[in-house]
Amino acid sequence: xxxxxxxxxxxxxxxxxxxxxxxxxxxxxxxxxxxxxxxxxxxxxxxxxxxxxxxxxxxxxxxxxxxxxxxxxxxxxxxxxxxxxxxxxxxxxxxxxxxxxxxxxxxxxxxxxxxxxxxxxxxxxxxxxxxxxxx
Amino acid sequence: xxxxxxxxxxxxxxxxxxxxxxxxxxxxxxxxxxxxxxxxxxxxxxxxxxxxxxxxxxxxxxxxxxxxxxxxxxxxxxxxxxxxxxxxxxxxxxxxxxxxxxxxxxxxxxxxxxxxxxxxxxxxxxxxxxxxxxxxxxxxxxxxxxxxxxx
Numbered sequence: 143x144x145x146x147x148x149x150x151x152x153x154x155x156x157x158x159x160x161x162x163x164x165x166x167x168x169x170x171x172x173x174x175x176x177x178x179x180x181x182x183x184x185x186x187x188x189x190x191x192x193x194x195x196x197x198x199x200x201x202x203x204x205x206x207x208x209x210x211x212x213x214x215x216x217x218x219x220x221x222x223x224x225x226x227x228x229x230x231x232x233x234x235x236x237x238x239x240x241x242x243x244x245x246x247x248x249x250x251x252x253x254x255x256x257x258x259x260x261x262x263x264x265x266x267x268x269x270x271x272x273x274x275x276x277x
Numbered sequence: 278x279x280x281x282x283x284x285x286x287x288x289x290x291x292x293x294x295x296x297x298x299x300x301x302x303x304x305x306x307x308x309x310x311x312x313x314x315x316x317x318x319x320x321x322x323x324x325x326x327x328x329x330x331x332x333x334x335x336x337x338x339x340x341x342x343x344x345x346x347x348x349x350x351x352x353x354x355x356x357x358x359x360x361x362x363x364x365x366x367x368x369x370x371x372x373x374x375x376x377x378x379x380x381x382x383x384x385x386x387x388x389x390x391x392x393x394x395x396x397x398x399x400x401x402x403x404x405x406x407x408x409x410x411x412x413x414x415x416x417x418x419x420x421x422x423x424x425x426x427x428x
Binding site: 153155173176177179180183184187191192195196197198199200201204221224225228229231232235239260263264266267268270271275276 | 284304307308310311314315318319321322323324325326328331332335338339343344347351354355358361362364365368369371372374395398399402403405406
């Protein structure tokens with residue numbers, strides 16, 4: 143990590159040692175997952191909502207895609223990255239406006255549980271989806 | 278409640294010039310995407326758990342209201358993605374802070390150049406879907422009923 147000072151003309155960098163606490167990891171995680179999502183989420187929007195269209199989407203089309211483990215993995219990764227990025231983003235926004243530690247702690251616990259339950263529920267659905275069961 | 282109104286009003290107030298608008302747009306688009314994502318993920322999971330309910334929801338999402346919402350989500354994802362790159366680059370490259378305003382403008386231009394043709398395409402999909410249904414004597418404005426999909 144570098145600390146930065148100086149005017150916009152001259153930037154001085156010096157190395158600083160930061161402890162690897164949760165907030166710092168979450169901060170870096172938002173940047174890293176953001177880069178991953180640039181490919182996964184924008185790719186998903188282009189493939190499913192531009193090249194294909196919701197106006198002719200059917201469960202048979204979904205079954206056709208989820209016949210391949212490639213698509214299943216893509217959607218699984220998208221689920222994990224997008225949901226955790228989004229939930230952490232919401233946590234950041236809320237912590238900007240809620241200054242009561244007790245309330246914020248309760249919200250954090252709720253969001254963490256919601257994140258895990260959602261990923262397990264939807265991840266289970268993607269993993270176990272059987273295209274043969276769809277006519 | 279009054280503190281919420283104060284927060285909303287103060288958030289909207291013009292303070293930090295272009296950077297302030299980028300910050301606000303990033304926040305609103307992020308929240309909008311998350312709101313949509315929660316519905317989208319739990320709905321898509323129904324393809325496995327309750328296929329009939331999923332098929333009903335697919336029919337509901339073909340309604341023009343949802344079609345317009347989908348265009349909105351496309352806008353939110355594209356802006357959030359482009360501005361996210363800008364934030365990440367500036368976070369790791371402090372030397373580029375002198376380009377803050379320029380980079381904010383570049384993001385807006387890039388966003389509009391890519392979003393507008395996509396929005397037009399998506400809008401034309403809604404129109405052709407509605408005219409196809411109209412040709413069959415049906416209407417795209419009818420909201421499908423769940424009971425029609427349950428066997």
